[in-house]
Amino acid sequence: MPRHVQLWHYTCDHAHAAIGAVGTLHTIGVARYIWLTDLAEPDRDALGLTMRLVTCDRTAHRYRVMGDPIVYRYSDVRLGDFTATERDGLEGEPGALLRHWWIAPGPVPVLYDPIPARAARRIR
Numbered sequence: 001m002p003r004h005v006q007l008w009h010y011t012c013d014h015a016h017a018a019i020g021a022v023g024t025l026h027t028i029g030v031a032r033y034i035w036l037t038d039l040a041e042p043d044r045d046a047l048g049l050t051m052r053l054v055t056c057d058r059t060a061h062r063y064r065v066m067g068d069p070i071v072y073r074y075s076d077v078r079l080g081d082f083t084a085t086e087r088d089g090l091e092g093e094p095g096a097l098l099r100h101w102w103i104a105p106g107p108v109p110v111l112y113d114p115i116p117a118r119a120a121r122r123i124r
């Protein structure tokens with residue numbers, strides 16, 4: 001089913017250096033999914049990308065999802081694919097907006113598409 005919505009992947013300096021300008025995202029380590037969003041501007045709280053647990057700024061760089069990879073809306077699969085403990089950890093941060101969360105098992109083709117300066121300034 002076509003999703004009719006542009007999805008984005010936000011990430012940190014380190015991952016950006018590894019991915020480059022054009023790349024394909026795969027799950028890393030024990031992660032089951034690649035996290036995506038339909039928000040064209042990064043919102044740290046809405047995306048759950050606070051820096052409380054991870055010190056990297058994972059809203060530093062934006063990638064545009066290309067093509068038509070397999071994706072799921074988090075809210076559609078959260079009960080079947082995530083344990084209650086996982087959901088609590090993911091959803092528990094104040095301001096988290098689950099309706100903007102999408103996940104993909106990978107691979108996900110992406111193109112580097114820097115955050116517009118106006119949006120980047122607003123969140124700093």
Ligand SMILES: [Zn+2]
Pocket residue numbers: 012013014015056057
């Ligand atoms: Zn990093």
